[in-house]
Amino acid sequence: IIAFSDAVEEFRKINCEVIGASVDSHFCHLAWINTPRKQGGLGHMKVPLVADSLRSISQDYGVLKEDEGIAYRGLFIIDDKGILRQITINDLPVGRSIDETLRLVQAFQFTDKHGEVCPAGWKPGKDTIKPDVQQSKDYFSK
Known part of the structure; x- marks a missing residue:
């Protein structure tokens, strides 16, 4: 999430918006953002974070690891017509x-x-x- 936030201007130059999502609550996101990166947090973010606390987005997109209630690292490219063009799902220890x-x-x-x-x-x-x-x-x- 941090890498995508840091690169958000590159995405905007090509008319692409970046949105992050996790199964954590918005309270968790606030704590994560308010914690500096050097202390294990996200720090300042340039992209919105969606709280998928009901896990419906994660389930609908096939990234929910139901037995643990967490989500794999998913990346979805959706075009300006709302068509899903690319799906990438990484196991937890590998970033995008x-x-x-x-x-x-x-x-x-x-x-x-x-x-x-x-x-x-x-x-x-x-x-x-x-x-x-x-x-x-x-x-x-x-």
Whole structure:
């Protein structure tokens, strides 16, 4: 959550909003935010945190670890039409990648605008694949 908060301006530059959520209560979130990072808290946050204390969001998105009442580390890219485009669920000890999330958002935005395919590892400015048999051969023949 901290890494996404720290990178929020990078997301805003590409017209993407970041929202954090956890199964903790809003009281827990306040305590977490009011505790400095050096003392194990979140400190100042630049993104809103949703308190999913009923665990309905976590359950609906498939990240709830029901036996413990906690949530796995989920990341969901939802476009401006409300369509879920990407789901990433990490086990508890592994965080999510800011760089990969930015790349995915940019790739979805590019494909929506241009109708082309972004290959694995694609980054803005790199070659894409045209959705046409002959034109796609041009990409693969390089």
